[in-house]
Structures are given as structure tokens and as C-alpha cells.
Amino acid sequence: MKNKFAIFKNGITTENPIFCLMLGMCSSLAITTTLTNAIGMGVAVTCVLLMSNTIISLLRKIIPDEIRIPVYIVIIATLVKCVQLIMNAFTPALYESLGVFIPLIVVNCIILGRAEAFASKNGVVDSIFDALGMGCGYTLALLIISFCRQLIGSGMIELVNPFDSTQIIFSFDVLSQYAISLFSQPAGAFLTLGTIIGVIHTIGNVRKKRAEQKKAEVK
Amino acid sequence: MELFALFISLLLINNVVLSKFLAVCPLLGVSKNSKNALSMGIAVTFVIFVAAVITWLLYYYVLVPLNIAYMDLITFILVIASLVQFVEMFLKKTSPAIYKAMGVYLPLITTNCAVLGVALDNITAGYNFVEAMVAGLAVPLGFTLVIYIFATIRERLELATTPEGFKGVPIALITAAIMACAINGLTGLV
Numbered sequence: 102m103k104n105k106f107a108i109f110k111n112g113i114t115t116e117n118p119i120f121c122l123m124l125g126m127c128s129s130l131a132i133t134t135t136l137t138n139a140i141g142m143g144v145a146v147t148c149v150l151l152m153s154n155t156i157i158s159l160l161r162k163i164i165p166d167e168i169r170i171p172v173y174i175v176i177i178a179t180l181v182k183c184v185q186l187i188m189n190a191f192t193p194a195l196y197e198s199l200g201v202f203i204p205l206i207v208v209n210c211i212i213l214g215r216a217e218a219f220a221s222k223n224g225v226v227d228s229i230f231d232a233l234g235m236g237c238g239y240t241l242a243l244l245i246i247s248f249c250r251q252l253i254g255s256g257m258i259e260l261v262n263p264f265d266s267t268q269i270i271f272s273f274d275v276l277s278q279y280a281i282s283l284f285s286q287p288a289g290a291f292l293t294l295g296t297i298i299g300v301i302h303t304i305g306n307v308r309k310k311r312a313e314q315k316k317a318e319v320k
Numbered sequence: 321m322e323l324f325a326l327f328i329s330l331l332l333i334n335n336v337v338l339s340k341f342l343a344v345c346p347l348l349g350v351s352k353n354s355k356n357a358l359s360m361g362i363a364v365t366f367v368i369f370v371a372a373v374i375t376w377l378l379y380y381y382v383l384v385p386l387n388i389a390y391m392d393l394i395t396f397i398l399v400i401a402s403l404v405q406f407v408e409m410f411l412k413k414t415s416p417a418i419y420k421a422m423g424v425y426l427p428l429i430t431t432n433c434a435v436l437g438v439a440l441d442n443i444t445a446g447y448n449f450v451e452a453m454v455a456g457l458a459v460p461l462g463f464t465l466v467i468y469i470f471a472t473i474r475e476r477l478e479l480a481t482t483p484e485g486f487k488g489v490p491i492a493l494i495t496a497a498i499m500a501c502a503i504n505g506l507t508g509l510v
Contacts, residue, residue, distance in 0.1 A: 123348065123489060127433050131341035171401055174430075178394040186390070204393050204440055208433045210345060287339045288500035295486075295493030303485030 105230045112234025119242035119294075120301050124210040128202045129243055130290040134254070137261045139247035141195040143240025145188065145203060149180050150212050151232040156180075158220040158228035173216045174207070181206045192263045211235060249293050252276075254284035323454050325510045330458035333507055336434050337466045338500040343434035347467055348492055350428075357471035359418075361464025365457075367407060367429050368438050371400050372456025375439040376449060396439045404430045434463055470499065 118124045125146075132138045156176055157164075164172050185203045188196045196203065206212065215235055220228040252258060256277030262268040283289050336342050343364075350360045375396050383389050408426045411419040419426075429435065438459050442452040473495055482491050 124345075126344045126348065127341050130344060171398070174397055174401055175394060178397045182390065182393045185393070201437055201440055201444070205342075205433050205437060207393060207397055208431045208436050210431055213431065283501075286500075286504065287341065288497045288504060290341070291493045291497035291500055295490045295497060298493065299483070299486040299490035301485075302487075302490065303483070306485055 105227070108227060108230045109234040109237075112231060112236075113238040113241060116235075117238040117242060118211045118235055119239060119246075120298055122211075122214075124214055125239065126294075128205065128209060129239075129246060130287075130294060132199055132202050133243055133247035133250055133290060133293075134285050135198075135251055135261075136244065136247050136259065137195065137263060138198055139243035140240070140260075141188075141192065141263055142199060142202065143236070143243050145184050145199075146206055146209065146211065146239055147233070147236025149177065149184055149206055150215060150236050151229065152180050153177050153212055153216055154220040154228040154232035155225060157216045158223060158225045161221050164221075169221065170213075170217075173213060177212055177216070178207050194261075195263045211239060245297065246290075246293055249297070250284050250289055253281050253293075254286075254289060255282075256280035323450065326451060327454050327458045329510045330455055331462045331465070332503065333509060335462045335466060335503050336437070336459045337463055338496065338503045340437070342437040343432050343463055346428060346432055347470060347496070348489060351467055351471040351474055351492070354468060354471040354475060357467045358464070361460070361467050363407070363426060364429055364432060364434070364463055365460035367400070367403060368435050368460040369453075369456045371396075371403055371435050372438050372442055372452055374399055374403070376442055376447075376452040379443055392440075392443065396436060400435050400439070401430050434459065466499070470496065473499075 112118070116122055119126065119129050128142060128146075132142050153173075153176060157173060160172075181204060184206070185196075188199075188203060215231060219231045223231070248258070252275060256279060257272060257274055259272040260270045262270055281289075284293065330336070334340060337344065337347055346360060346364075351357050378395060378399065379389070379392060383391060383395065404426065408419070411426070438456060442455055445455075447455060470492075474492060477491060477495065486494075
């Protein structure tokens with residue numbers, strides 16, 4: 102059980118798809134204007150990842166090695182189309198605001214990357230935990246980015262019910278007079294993500310240095 | 321004239337990388353050297369143009385008459401994957417020198433989201449055949465322009481003193497933010 106938990110945790114921290122592996126950057130920059138979008142996209146990607154990892158790890162002994170990539174892509178494209186049709190039916194407002202980025206989950210590197218690097222080599226249960234960890238890590242990263250962008254860009258923190266766009270779950274007006282609208286524009290997305298990754302690297306460096314110092318002291 | 325306006329708008333104002341966020345992965349991955357960036361741009365231009373033409377024809381002459389328009393995603397991704405494979409084999413046979421120079425970047429084009437993005441956008445925007453061709457040319461040229469400028473900036477950034485934690489990708493993203501501001505200034509040109 103501890104091993105399974107380690108796989109799950111790996112996806113959130115040390116191998117976080119956006120902050121550490123730098124996979125799936127396109128969608129993380131484009132749709133992180135509001136918290137609602139971030140949650141919708143995160144859940145959609147997690148669902149596709151969960152199903153694709155399960156199916157591919159079940160079929161890993163049947164799929165011939167030479168044509169595995171086209172087979173993976175067809176499986177993923179089918180799953181994405183299902184998710185797209187479901188979202189169009191049940192969450193029309195979210196579907197509208199995520200736009201082309203729902204079908205583009207097909208070419209999101211996280212999904213093909215995990216199929217190739219993990220699901221094609223490991224059992225079903227491990228693959229499910231890996232998909233859950235990666236999906237949560239991705240969603241968490243999207244939430245952090247969209248929180249910063251929404252807070253600075255519009256001065257409001259707001260979450261709308263994805264099934265009914267007129268119903269607002271919560272909305273705090275923090276600093277709407279001092280909003281910097283640049284952050285809800287494309288430039289703000291690059292700036293926010295760049296700064297967050299930079300800060301994470303800096304913290305990592307400081308930690309590494311401290312660990313080395315401690316080791317030196319013990320010696 | 322309208323076609324020219326569409327071309328300029330897709331090339332600069334609605335630039336595929338800096339305002340639509342497609343193809344950010346190759347932008348960060350293949351921009352350390354301006355020569356490689358240019359080869360990548362040319363390969364992507366070819367693939368996107370051919371893919372835009374084929375997917376448009378397939379959608380309106382095969383999928384719509386057969387009432388299976390919901391199969392678009394699966395059809396398009398298969399077309400793109402086989403097209404990339406075909407380009408790879410063609411280059412290997414005819415000009416091994418270019419094939420060798422492009423090497424790793426060719427298979428990467430399949431997962432370049434701009435290719436699928438253009439194919440899907442042509443359908444959702446309701447472009448006719450000529451407009452789809454113009455879009456298939458303007459979008460990848462915009463990508464080439466941005467990736468080339470970005471690579472030349474990054475070559476100089478190597479020499480600059482950046483804080484330890486911001487070296488590599490973070491500073492590249494911040495550079496992209498400044499470029500996006502510049503592109504933003506062109507709004508209203510057309």
C-alpha cells in the first residue's frame with residue numbers, strides 16, 4: 102500500500118506534470134483565467150488520463166510494439182471525443198469557455214507521455230494510481246496558476262457552478278479597484294507561470310544547499 | 321483583400337503561440353539554437369499546410385455526407401500522424417541531408433497542438449476552402465516568426481546574468497510574456 106501511495110504522491114510533488122516535467126503547458130497557459138475553467142479542465146484531463154492509463158495497461162501485452170503510438174493515439178482520441186460530447190451536453194458554459202482546448206487534450210503530452218512511460222510497463226492498479234496522481238498534480242498546478250491570475254487580473258476570487266452558469270458558489274471581492282488587467286491577458290499567463298516555476302526552483306535550490314550543509318556538519 | 325486581412329490577423333494579431341497558446345511545448349523545447357528553430361518552423365509550416373487542406377476536404381466531402389461528423393477528432397489525428405510519418409519517409413529517401421538535420425524534430429510535430437488546432441479551427445470558424453488554405457499558411461508562418469525571434473533572444477540570454485532559480489525555462493517564459501505584450505500592441509491593425 103505504501104508503494105501505491107508513493108506513486109500517487111510522485112505525480113503531485115516530485116514529478117508534477119506542469120511545474121517539474123513541463124508537460125501540457127499549452128492548456129495550462131490558455132485556460133487559467135478563472136478558477137472554474139481550471140477545475141473543469143483538470144477534471145476532464147484526469148478522467149481521460151484515468152481511462153487511457155487503465156485501457157492501455159490492460160492491453161499492453163496485446164498491442165504490437167511497432168505500432169503502439171498510433172494505437173495509443175486512437176484510444177486517447179476516442180476517450181477525448183466522449184468527454185467532449187459529455188461536457189457539451191452537461192456543462193455547456195464551461196464547454197464554450199474552454200473551446201478548442203477540450204479536443205486538444207488528444208495532443209496533451211501528459212496523456213501520451215504517461216501511456217508510453219508508465220501504463221505500457223506497469224500493471225492496472227499501479228497505472229490507475231499513477232493517473233490519479235498525475236491528474237491531481239495537473240489540477241493543483243492549474244488551480245495555483247488560475248488563483249494568481251484571477252486575483253491579480255480581476256481582483257476577485259470567484260467559483261461558478263459548472264453545471265449551471267448562473268449559480269455562483271462563492272465570490273470574494275478582494276482588490277477589484279487595483280486589478281491589473283494584463284494578468285488576464287496572454288502576457289500575464291506567461292509571466293505568472295514563469296514566476297511560479299522560478300520560485301519553485303529557487304526554493305528547491307535553497308533546500309538542496311541546506312541539506313548539503315547539514316551533511317557537511319555531521320561529517 | 322479580405323483574405324489578406326485574414327492572413328495578417330492570423331500571422332500577427334492572433335498569433336498562434338503568443339495569443340492562442342498553441343505550440344508552446346516546441347517553443348520552449350526547440351528554441352535554444354536559431355538554426356534548429358528555423359528548420360522546425362519550416363517543417364511545421366509544410367505539415368500544417370498539407371494537414372489543413374486534407375482535413376478540410378475530408379470533413380466536408382467524406383464525414384459530413386456520411387453523417388459521421390462526430391468522428392472528426394479521430395480522423396484528423398490519424399491524418400496528421402500518417403502525414404508526419406509520410407514526410408519523414410519522403411525526406412529520408414529524397415534528401416538525407418535535410419532528414420538528418422531535422423532528425424528528432426520530425427516525429428515531435430505529431431504532438432504539436434498547432435497542427436490539430438488549425439485543422440479544428442478551420443471547421444469551427446466555418447472557413448471556405450480558400451480561407452482554410454490561407455489559415456494553413458498564416459498560422460505556421462506566425463509560429464516560425466515567433467520561434468525564430470525567441471531563439472535569437474534566448475541565445476543572447478545565455479550570456480546574461482539571471483538569478484539561479486530563474487535560469488532556463490522560467491526566464492524563457494518571462495521573455496515570452498514580454499513578446500506577448502509586444503504582439504498585443506498590434507491589436508486593431510486590421
